[in-house]
Each structure stands twice: as structure tokens, then as C-alpha cells.
Amino acid sequence: MHELSTILLVEDNEDDADLILYAFKKSGIENPVTRVAHGDAAVHYIEGTGPFADRALHPLPALILLDLKLPRRSGLEVLKVIRDNEVARHTPVVILTSSDQNTDIKRAYDLSANAYLVKPVSRDALLALVQTLEAFWIKLNRVVGP
Amino acid sequence: MAQATHAMLGLAATEGAVNFRSILVALLSVGAAFGIRLTLDPVLQDRAPFLLFLLAVVAASATGGARVGILATVISAVAALWTFVPPRGSLLPQSAEFTLEVLVFAAASLAVALLASRMRMARLRAEAGEAQQRQAEAEVRRLNQHLETLISERTAELEAANSQLEAFSYTVSHDLRAPLRGMEGFARILLDDFGDSLGSQGKRYAERIVAAAGRMEGLINSLLTFSRLQRSAVALRTLDPTRIARSCAKEVEAAAASSAGDVTIQVDAPIPSVMAEPVILGQIIANLLTNAAKFHKEGEPAQVRIWGETRGKRVRIWVEDAGIGIAPEHQAKIFGAFERLHGQETYPGTGIGLAIVKTGAERMGGTVGVESMAGVGARFWIELAAGRTAQERDESHEVDHA
The missing domain is CATH 1.10.287 (Helix Hairpins)
Incomplete structure (x- = not known):
């Protein structure tokens, strides 16, 4: 079951989103990855409102990859919504961002991020990162069941 | 007498302007003396015609200084001679006895005026000194306040610059x-x-x-x-550089292998322990090794050696290569940021590696240097405080707790 659970990718940069999706595909990870491009869309998805009202089509993700610098609503605001949401509060959230600023890292962990990763520049490093993410968070890690 | 007058005039000249109030005091004192002497005249008759006038001269001199004292003396003398010294109604004394009294009065008055003037000068000088001191203190306070304002302004400017720099490095890293x-x-x-x-x-x-x-x-x-x-901020602790050097050596060799270079790095263990911050020490050693591996002679493999030596309470870590070396005229500036001696094609790099070495060493209280001859290779060194032994640490703990 776990192998087929959805991964939610919150990423505004088209290039980064394409490269991450490519890395998932290249690594042979078959989980459906839904990508949203801004903070408001991420909140809609988590709360099952607006365009994401149908849970059959848009199931709650087993893993959320969250960029910090997002239009409309920042990644940290999205993270707060997730942690305040009755259903999604235990969902693993991995911050995947360009920023390696200590203040960002601290604020993310203050809001109970599960992990904080910095996007690598090299494509090979990105492949390794995606494979590790899948192996740990999707295959090994146990989440709170429904 | 002439000398005394001269001295008095000299004093008078330094006393400054005579003010109206002191002249009034002189006139009133003399008037009062005249009135009392006149009242007592039926009792005293011709005796002691100058007695009370001396008091008037004292009062005038004390208030107005020597010149006012002399003025009071002259008025007193004229008034007394005319009114109380026989023959009354004339300025000339009747007998030698009264002439002597006039002279005694004049001498005593001058002495009083001189003394009073001296005292007054001393008082004025003291007052002026006090005023000057108060003024100096006020100036010091004002300067202090100015300095504090300046410091807080500069601090605010620096903080603004610092946060701008942080915003800049955020942009650099993120965007x-x-x-x-x-x-x-x-x-x-x-x-x-x-x-x-x-x-x-x-x-x-x-x-x-x-x-x-x-x-x-x-x-x-x-x-x-x-x-x-x-x-x-940099927190120093005792570190063994040998392991850091080995792991950096492995990384540099691996990086060189992927870019078709042939690099051997020899780590002479053990390198004595140093007081350092592990991440910074790692960056320094990695940069020195990368540098040493990079500037090898064309067509020759890079041979690099790293070792340490204790020099008193300091430890010097050497990184030696047999590469192209650095001419003496270039050695002074290679530690500056963005200094590059070679084109990107010959020896790629950012020109910032040795600046990291120098700044890093300095942040840890250390120094850096290079010994080299063009064509013969280079020996770079960093010198740091020697690490503390377990015993020294225990002792310092005891001291800390004492």
C-alpha cells in the first residue's frame, strides 16, 4: 500500500519541479507525485477544499515535499496549516529548499518539520536525494494510519 | 614707598576694571566713618582724627581692590584733614604730631589696600580656576555624550550593514x-x-x-x-588534526581522480593537537591540499605532504608540494580574496581559497604563511595554539570550579 501513496510536491520554480519529477521517474519511483505551485494551492490540497475537494482524486499525501520561498503563502505558513490540521498534522513534511540559512532551519523545526534538505545543484546529487527520500520516508518510515 | 606704589599699580593693572558697586561701597564707608567721627567729635575732640577712616579703607579695599582702597584713602585723608585735624578748615596739619598721624594713616591705608588687593586677587583667581574646572567638566560631559551618540549611531549603521550583508548572502545562496x-x-x-x-x-x-x-x-x-x-562566532576546542587531514586528503584525491589528475597526498601522522573549530580547520586543510594538488607541474603527478610540528605553545601545520611554486613578489598578496596568478584555463579556481585559509586561521587566533621558490614548489603553513592535554583540561576544570 505504501508504495502507491501520494507524494505532494509544493514547488513554485518550474525548473526545480521538472527536475525533481524527472528524478523520481529516473529512479523508478512509481508513487504518484502531485505538484502544486504556490502556498494557497498547498493549503487547499491539505484541507481538501477548492479544486482539491475530491479526496478520491486527491488523496491525503504520505509525504509532503515543501519549498520555503513560495508565492501567496510561504512554506512556513503552509507548514503551520498542516500542523494545525486535524487530519494532516502527523504527515511527514520534508523541507526541500535552496536556503541553508540557520534562521530558516530553526523556524522550520520550530514548526515541527520532519526534515530539512537543501536542493543540490548537481543532478546526480538530486537523484541520490530523491532515492534516499523514497527509501526512508515511503518504504521504511511508518506513519499514523487512518 | 615708590616701590610699594609701583607694586600696587602693577597689581591694580591686573585687577581689571573697577566696578561702580565697589566705588559706592568706598564712598559709603568713608561717609559712615565721617558721620561716626563727627558724632564722636565732642568726646574725642582733636584726638585720633583718622581712627575710623582706616576701617573705611579696609572695607573699600576688600570690596574693590587696591585702586578703590587708594581712592578711599585719599577721600578719607582730605575729609579728615579738613574736618578733624587742627587747624580745622585747612588741609595743612598744625603740628609735626598731626603730620606724623597723616603719614601713619597713609602708610597703614596703603598696606591695608595692598593686602586686601592681594587677598582679593587670590580669591578671584581661585574662583576663575573653579569656573574653569566646572567648564572643563561640562566640556568633558558634553564630549562624552557626543561620543556616546556617535557610537550608537555607528553601531546602528554597522547593524544595518550587517543585516544587509545577511540579506545579500541569503539572496546569493537562495536565488x-x-x-x-x-x-x-x-x-x-x-x-x-x-x-x-x-x-x-x-x-x-x-x-x-x-x-x-x-x-x-x-x-x-x-x-x-x-x-x-x-x-x-568561533568556539575553539582541542582537536586532532590528523583525522581531519586524512579525510580531506581522501576527498581531494577523489576529486582529482574524477578530473583526470594524478594526486598523492601523504599525511605524516600524528599531527599534534591544536585549539580549533572543526569545520573551519577542515575548510583550511581542504583548501591548502586542493591548492597544493592543483598547482603541479604540467605532465607531472602532484605530490603533496602534510605534517605538523610543535613550536613551544603553538603548532604549525605544513602543506608542501613540488609544484610550480610562487615567485617572491607574489607571495605577499596570494592570501587576499580574488587574487589569482594564473588564467582559468591553466589552473581553474575562484581565487578565494587562500583567503578562506587566512581568515579562518585568524578567526581561530592563528597565523598563516608560505615559503616558496618559483619552479621548486611551495610550503604553506598555518600556526595555531597547541591543544590542551587531558591533564591540562582537568586542571583548568579544577580552576574553573574553584
Whole structure:
């Protein structure tokens, strides 16, 4: 079951989103990855409102990859919504961002991020990162069941 | 007498302007003396015609100084001679006895005036000194306040500059890397998935995009390391550099192997322990080793050796290569940021590695240097405080707790 659970990718940069999706595909990870491009869309998805009202089509993700610098609503605001949401509060959230600023890292962990990763520049490093993410968070890690 | 007068005039000249109030006091004193003497005249008759006038001269001198004292003396003398010294109604004394009394009065008055004037001068001088001191103190307070304002202004400016710098390094780390990921990532996808249709020329170009992105990433990382080095707090502890040197050596050899270089790095264990911060020491050693491996002679493998020696309470870590070396005229400036002696094609690099070495060493209370001859190789060194032994640490703990 776990192998087929959805991964939610919150990423505004088209290039980064394409490269991450490519890395998932290249690594042979078959989980459906839904990508949203801004903070408001991420909140809609988590709360099952607006365009994401149908849970059959848009199931709650087993893993959320969250960029910090997002239009409309920042990644940290999205993270707060997730942690305040009755259903999604235990969902693993991995911050995947360009920023390696200590203040960002601290604020993310203050809001109970599960992990904080910095996007690598090299494509090979990105492949390794995606494979590790899948192996740990999707295959090994146990989440709170429904 | 003439000398006394001269002295008095001299004093008078330094006393400054005579004010109206002191002349009034002189006139009133003399008037009062005249009135009382006149009242007592039926009792005293011709005796002691000058007695009370001396008091008037004292009062006048004390208030107005020597000149007013002399004025009071002259008026008193005239008034007394005319009114109380026989023959009354004349300024000339009747007998030698009264002439003597006039002279005694004049001498006594002058002495009083002189004394009073001296006292007054001393008092004025003391007052002036006090006023000057008060003024000086006020000036010091004012300057202090000015300094404090200046300091707080400068501090605010520095803090603003610092936060601007932080915002800048945030932008550098966040925004400049984003396009690089696109360049690197898509060029690699082209190479991996579209290699056949690119042809050999196209593949080479795509590889150069990847290499250029890698160089730019290196530059951004070096810049961030350098700017962080200058700003972050540094906590020193006793470290064994041998393990750090070994792990850096492995990394540098691996990086060289991937770029078709032949590098051997010899780590002479053990390197004595030093007081350092592990991340910074790692950056310093990695930069020195990378540098030593990079500047090898063309066609020759890079031979690098790292070892340490204790020099009193300091430890010097040496990194030696048999490469192209550095001419003496260039040795002074190679530790500056962005100093490069060679073109990008011959020896690629950002020109910031040795600046990281120098700044890093300085942040840890250390020094750096180089010994080299062009064509013979180079020996770089960093010198840090020697690490504390377990015994020294225990002792300092005891001291800390005492």
C-alpha cells in the first residue's frame, strides 16, 4: 500500500519541479507525485477544499515535499496549516529548499518539520536525494494510519 | 614707598576694571566713618582724627581692590584733614604730631589696600580656576555624550550593514543557485536521454554547460563560506588534526581522480593537537591540499605532504608540494580574496581559497604563511595554539570550579 501513496510536491520554480519529477521517474519511483505551485494551492490540497475537494482524486499525501520561498503563502505558513490540521498534522513534511540559512532551519523545526534538505545543484546529487527520500520516508518510515 | 606704589599699580593693572558697586561701597564707608567721627567729635575732640577712616579703607579695599582702597584713602585723608585735624578748615596739619598721624594713616591705608588687593586677587583667581574646572567638566560631559551618540549611531549603521550583508548572502545562496540547478540538471538530461541526437560536438557543449555550472556553484559556496567565516562566532576546542587531514586528503584525491589528475597526498601522522573549530580547520586543510594538488607541474603527478610540528605553545601545520611554486613578489598578496596568478584555463579556481585559509586561521587566533621558490614548489603553513592535554583540561576544570 505504501508504495502507491501520494507524494505532494509544493514547488513554485518550474525548473526545480521538472527536475525533481524527472528524478523520481529516473529512479523508478512509481508513487504518484502531485505538484502544486504556490502556498494557497498547498493549503487547499491539505484541507481538501477548492479544486482539491475530491479526496478520491486527491488523496491525503504520505509525504509532503515543501519549498520555503513560495508565492501567496510561504512554506512556513503552509507548514503551520498542516500542523494545525486535524487530519494532516502527523504527515511527514520534508523541507526541500535552496536556503541553508540557520534562521530558516530553526523556524522550520520550530514548526515541527520532519526534515530539512537543501536542493543540490548537481543532478546526480538530486537523484541520490530523491532515492534516499523514497527509501526512508515511503518504504521504511511508518506513519499514523487512518 | 615708590616701590610699594609701583607694586600696587602693577597689581591694580591686573585687577581689571573697577566696578561702580565697589566705588559706592568706598564712598559709603568713608561717609559712615565721617558721620561716626563727627558724632564722636565732642568726646574725642582733636584726638585720633583718622581712627575710623582706616576701617573705611579696609572695607573699600576688600570690596574693590587696591585702586578703590587708594581712592578711599585719599577721600578719607582730605575729609579728615579738613574736618578733624587742627587747624580745622585747612588741609595743612598744625603740628609735626598731626603730620606724623597723616603719614601713619597713609602708610597703614596703603598696606591695608595692598593686602586686601592681594587677598582679593587670590580669591578671584581661585574662583576663575573653579569656573574653569566646572567648564572643563561640562566640556568633558558634553564630549562624552557626543561620543556616546556617535557610537550608537555607528553601531546602528554597522547593524544595518550587517543585516544587509545577511540579506545579500541569503539572496546569493537562495536565488543565484536556482538557475544553476536548471542549467546543470537539464544539460545532464540532454546528455543522458538525448545524447544520440546531440552528436559528439553537441555532447561536448552540454558537458561544458555542466562544468560551468559546477564552477559557479563552487564560487557561490566559497563566497558564502568566506562571508560566514568573517561573521560567525568561533568556539575553539582541542582537536586532532590528523583525522581531519586524512579525510580531506581522501576527498581531494577523489576529486582529482574524477578530473583526470594524478594526486598523492601523504599525511605524516600524528599531527599534534591544536585549539580549533572543526569545520573551519577542515575548510583550511581542504583548501591548502586542493591548492597544493592543483598547482603541479604540467605532465607531472602532484605530490603533496602534510605534517605538523610543535613550536613551544603553538603548532604549525605544513602543506608542501613540488609544484610550480610562487615567485617572491607574489607571495605577499596570494592570501587576499580574488587574487589569482594564473588564467582559468591553466589552473581553474575562484581565487578565494587562500583567503578562506587566512581568515579562518585568524578567526581561530592563528597565523598563516608560505615559503616558496618559483619552479621548486611551495610550503604553506598555518600556526595555531597547541591543544590542551587531558591533564591540562582537568586542571583548568579544577580552576574553573574553584
